[in-house]
Amino acid sequence: MGPGIADRLFAERHLVRLASLARTDPRLVAHELVSPAPAVAAALAEAEVLLTCWGAPALTAEVLAAAPRLRAVVHAAGSVKHHITDACWDRGIAVTSAAAANALPVAEYTLAAILFAGKRVLPAAQRYAGLRAPHDWLRESDGAGNYHRTIGLVGAGRIGRRVIELLRPFDFRVLLHDPYMDAVEAAELGVELVGLDALCARSSVVSVHAPQLPATEHMIGARQLAAMPDGATLVNTARGSLVDESALLGELVSGRLHAVLDVTEPELPPRESPLYDLPNVLLTPHIAGSLGNELHRMADQALDELERYAAGVPFADPVLPAALHHSA
Known part of the structure; x- marks a missing residue:
């Protein structure tokens, strides 16, 4: 996600819940996935799920090649069109977003x-x-x-x-x-x-x-x-x-x-x-969508979906590629 987003998206309770659902380092936030920093590259190589938000870099075929275990993307915001590419659908990656919350x-x-x-x-x-x-x-x-x-x-x-x-x-x-x-x-x-x-x-x-x-x-x-x-x-x-x-x-x-x-x-x-x-x-300066404490609603929905994934249950609000041609 983009710089400065994670600190606004997650309250302490979200980080506690995230740690209970997945093996992750909440301090490691990737802003760049092409030629990433060594710590990001190592995490990407092991990642099964990416938790994304506004400003997420595109998940191109090159990025996916560096993430061989990736199976799902949980987007804690609305539209996924900016970072989910055809390579993701070709790979069969499951995608969900917090568009309903936003x-x-x-x-x-x-x-x-x-x-x-x-x-x-x-x-x-x-x-x-x-x-x-x-x-x-x-x-x-x-x-x-x-x-x-x-x-x-x-x-x-x-x-x-x-x-x-x-x-x-x-x-x-x-x-x-x-x-x-x-x-x-x-x-x-x-x-x-x-x-x-x-x-x-x-x-x-x-x-x-x-x-x-x-x-x-x-x-x-x-x-x-x-x-x-x-x-x-x-x-x-x-x-x-x-x-x-x-x-x-x-x-x-x-x-x-x-x-x-x-x-x-x-x-x-x-x-x-x-x-x-x-x-x-x-x-007004594009403020109708989630801001301030409303970001926490998107985080809640994203973690709900992550919990479903961890339990082997389908996403409640999946993003389907066939619907993207007439949706945001």
Whole structure:
């Protein structure tokens, strides 16, 4: 995993549990597996399981050749696409990830964004700070509120499904666009399956949860943005490439739409980007996913999976190569 990750990922209780499950040295964290340090090379030669997290180097055929006993990879984070290669699948290595654990804080962030968008919290707070005086907030808030709002979700993977669950207690109508779901399954989830253009046209809030794939690049483009009602909010916690940012900027600069953006393209907008200063934009630095003590949830899931492996039990949440072409 990347430098500095292990100290944040594992509390002392995790290290105690790890030592009870496997022969390992928790102080030995590998950041490089091609021409590694002697201690890492020796550990790799004996390793049966790799415990990985963000920043893990790619497990290429060259790396696997130096790890003849490797049988499994337990990833204490979400996507494995950055380090699990075809060589891993060719070797028959079992892979699991803590994507389910990482989905929870993203869904929670999304719920907060949806609720605040309906209440127009951001513009109200900015107006309040500017006025600093008595004001008829009830009249100014005509048209706001979360009663019978229509929310559109794009993608029903782990995060999208968790958002659906979190929205159930509220008085929302929920639309869903997902090409891998049928109407029967959508009805079982309590949502209405619609096309992407229809979803954008009917929703007060559009929240993006699709994976980053060639087919999803700029899937929210000028046509979809133009279809969104005046005053609607776009929430993006997926990847910046899913939204045509130049088209979005036009809608935001005009003031017609609002946005909550945890991801952008590029990930760090240039210093001169209007996104930093627009009053109708809440821009955050990719914090929707696990951070702080939420990393410990991913560590817990990873060690649960390691315990299953040690007991000879299949992973509860395996990563299957056939699913990677339409998942994050």
